[in-house]
Amino acid sequence: MSGIKGIGLLPLIVTTSQALQLYKKVAKIKSSIGKLNSELEHSMVNSQLIQMLTLKESVQSTRIEGTQVTFADMIEETTKKNKSNDVVEVENYMEALSEGIELIKNGMPISSRLIKQLHKVLMGKDIRGTTSSAGDYRGIQNFIGPTKRMKDAVYIPIGANEIGDYMTNLEYYINSEKHRSFEKEFNQDSEVLLDETSDSLIKTAIMHAQFESIHPFLDGNGRMGRILIVLNTMQDKLIDKPVFFVSEELEKERIRYYNLLNGVRGKDPDWFSWIDFFLDACQRMSESMLKKLESITALASKGLDKINKDASIVNHIWFTTFVKPYVTVSQVAERLGIAVTTARKGLNVLVELKLLDVDHSKKKNKVYVNYDLIRLLQRQEM
Template structure:
């Protein structure tokens, strides 16, 4: 089978019936996201939860690219000086995502400059792939396929000389601004999914188009999934940076890649891709609500069990939701309390069966909130 080549400019066109089906799904997802926004505002573990979910997203997004690192690996290696390359790669992803969130919160739009700056962080030290051109669009032809031979490619992206015009087209689309390249004339039975379409549909389109432009030599998949989070924040879909779809995409990796390839070439199937992406968003929102409910209940039950209104032990308990694997010194440093106070509070939590401790060690004992890890 010959490789699919290139892509069309945005915006895409679907049939009227397909558009109706997509918008029906959008309505259901937005109802779930409304509940998620409300729950996040009132959760007792708001900031701690977001930090853990950001880590989980970073793990899942890099796993799509073939890493074997797990969530537990990341927690366990967090304080080590010499970390594995895969753990460092996940940390690079998390740093790029965190920087992007800060920039969006600061009012910066999603732009070529922002994307290139985040890519430079993403492709930092000890990252697989070509890092010499981190933050720079490719200057040569690349391809996607099972081998290193272009003859075996399943997809050959646009030429390097076309990247600028395609990224401009995408940038205007993302930021809901009209552009001369948008000119298309759908027939009476078709709908143009233009720059004013619903944010969920636009995010699906943006991600697929970015992946298909494939502007960098490496890191396009991870960068494209970071953009999903940033785009939903920029348009105000969700109040907190928790729109993490990578877990759902990773579960159906083959379908994910097949449908991405389907929007490429001269006869793109945008409906199948957007429909798949919306289903992933629906499952993600439901899963996030279940996690948040379980984690909030766990935190509240723990506080009830402790039954001390203003004791330091309450703060130590909630800190384990930010860092489920923790030492006495880490608690001491984080809460600015003495080592003895930190140790006493952690041991009290162990006595209450809220956390566990590695009893085989005499020094630098590790305390673990396994109930939280199970929920995550």
């Protein structure tokens, strides 16, 4: 059995009934996103939380690719000098994601230029992947499959000579600009064209699957495609903060995720099932994130009540642990620009208040841990 070959150009067509189902889900998700936006706007920990969620997204996205590192591993590794290959891969992802967020904030549109720039960061220090072509579209045929033989391929993407045309088609689609490649015939009585004017959530689902199917790089396509989900929702102003992190939900159903992605390819694509699945993942993600944010805000407030000192340096040290749940005295001192003795005294106050834990058996280089925050970030919502 030969693998599925290629993918069509955008836009795509679904039935009127399918479009109605999708837009009903979109309305529900946007209600959840509206609540999340409001909570982020008023939360005392939104900037700290975004950094932790960015790290969690980086972990989950690389786990989809097969790394074994966990969120807890990454938190612990912040105090270490020698890091494993998997940890370096997560750090690469986080660096590329953070750079992409800044570029979008500064008005740079999603384009081949941006994608190549971020891919170079993503693959620059990669241990597992192919670094020689970092930041460049592939010049040869590639394929997806369980072995290194093309005859075993599950999917064979478009040829390298077609990447330019396909990425131009995708770039115009992402940026809601009309392009000559968009012309398609469809039955207006029973079908809907999901073109460049479609809802942002639906377009994000389509963009991700299309990018993955073009598979423009030799390696790193999955990770790059999931970074684009975050950037596209920011560019379209779907959410005010860069927290549209859906990789955790996709990782939970990895086999289904890959099966449905493969389903949009070839001569008889099933785009509805993929978009429907992606929207469900977005709904779960937004609800889960809202609960996490509410719980973490409550934890921060509880800590301030225990400290009971307005504008105290201990307050600032407490909030520092929301960025670095595993933290040393020197890290706090450097981050806040305070004396080491002041940092140590403040951290020990938090230990006495049972807000942090520390290994009392160690004499030097003690690590202070905000376990309550880590538990809330790791909590799985059912």
